[in-house]
Amino acid sequence: FVSYGSGVTWDDVVAESVSNGWHGAENLSLIPGEVGASAVQNIGAYGAEAKDLIFDVEAVEIATGNVVRMFNADCQYAYRQSRFKHEWKNKYLITHVTYRFSRTFTPDLDYGNIRHSLEAKGIVTPTAEELRHTIIEIRQAKLPDPKVMGNAGSFFMNPVVGRDVYERLAAQYEGMPHYVVDNEHIKIPAGWMIEQCGWKGRSLGRAGVHDRQALVLVNRGGATGSEVVTLYEQIIKDVKAKFGIEIHPEVNVI
Ligand SMILES: Cc1cc2nc3c(=O)[nH]c(=O)nc-3n(C[C@H](O)[C@H](O)[C@H](O)COP(=O)(O)OP(=O)(O)OC[C@H]3O[C@@H](n4cnc5c(N)ncnc54)[C@H](O)[C@@H]3O)c2cc1C
Structure with missing residues (x-):
């Protein structure tokens, strides 16, 4: 279980998890944005979603200043959806998100062209670092950089x-x-x-x-x-x- 402040850059979380052998976030590499938004948007890519990692969310209730803790199930996560986007919209300021990583690396290569891209490099069973780097390469080849083209x-x-x-x-x-x-x-x-x-x-x-x-x-x-x-x-x-x-x-x- 690793807790991050909501202003931490999401991809720094992925990079740190990969280098420490905490698994599960590899396929979410290079998604722009911060930790707080990962819990609002339920960010996802290449068959993985933040909801599969989020254990709990700590937030301040804006109206009262009370600190509250929501567990994964409370947040009603679905594809790019959460309670924060609906009935909790503008109600809470998320301060921390705790992710639960796995000590075991179970690569998910079935989405998009991950497997194909790895095979093109002669990799059949990737390490977590190789998977992260391949995802980054695929994303950089396909997605325009917002700094260059809005x-x-x-x-x-x-x-x-x-x-x-x-x-x-x-x-x-x-x-x-x-x-x-x-x-x-x-x-x-x-x-x-x-x-x-x-x-x-x-x-x-x-x-x-x-x-x-x-x-x-x-x-x-x-x-x-x-x-x-x-x-x-x-x-x-x-x-x-x-x-x-x-x-x-x-x-x-x-
Ligand atoms: C090039 C590009 C590629 C992308 N690829 C993906 C992708 O693969 N998968 C994916 O899911 N998304 C993707 N996105 C979308 C984007 O990365 C995510 O939506 C991300 O979560 C946005 O993070 P942000 O910190 O910029 O949040 P913002 O856009 O600033 O905020 C998103 C929402 O969360 C709320 N929010 C943010 N922080 C907090 C907080 N601390 N407390 C309460 N509410 C908060 C905001 O009010 C807003 O409603 C991509 C975007 C770009 C530009």
Whole structure:
């Protein structure tokens, strides 16, 4: 169990855990942001989520100044969701998050092209350091650096659909990428659907869709908030018209 202050940079947590042999955070390497937000957003990547590591969250109740402690189950974690984003919104200031790591390294290589990237380097059974570095390389190759081109990472959540919906679409789109969530639910990459709608690399005004990763909306220079909203609303409409699936933003629109 390791407790961090909410202002610690998340990737420093991952780096420290990997170098100390505390496992479970490797696939969450290089996600921008801080520890406090990891517990709000339930950050996730490559099949791993913060909720799998969070043991408890310490916070100050803003109205009273009381220090409270929430356990993982209290936070109602789900895909990119938590109680902090809904009924607890603006109610608590998170001060610490305690993560529970594992002493055993059980690499999860099944998501995206992790295994393929490792194999390209001749690695079949990676160490935690090798896995972290591979994730960093994949992310750097695919995601634009916000310091160079304004973006908020993945703009949309990947929709989880019923098996019937998946089977209907899979019959229509051969080789459609998907991830099995459980017996009845399948996750379909929103980026793939956006690409199928012809949006990859396209712009609307000064906001656009990244040319290497259709899930990422970018500011091509001077785009206003409303230009980004116009773009994402159009993308939602097009995906709905083509696939019958409504996708939702992952970002918080303020
Ligand atoms: C290039 C790029 C790639 C990204 N990739 C991923 C990814 O792979 N997976 C993923 O999940 N996300 C990803 N993101 C999104 C982002 O990294 C996460 O949402 C991250 O948690 C944001 O951290 P932050 O510290 O900037 O939080 P902010 O964006 O500042 O805050 C997020 C929310 O948390 C609240 N909050 C933050 N700190 C506290 C606190 N101490 N107490 C109470 N509330 C608080 C804020 O009020 C806000 O509602 C990416 C973003 C970018 C730019």
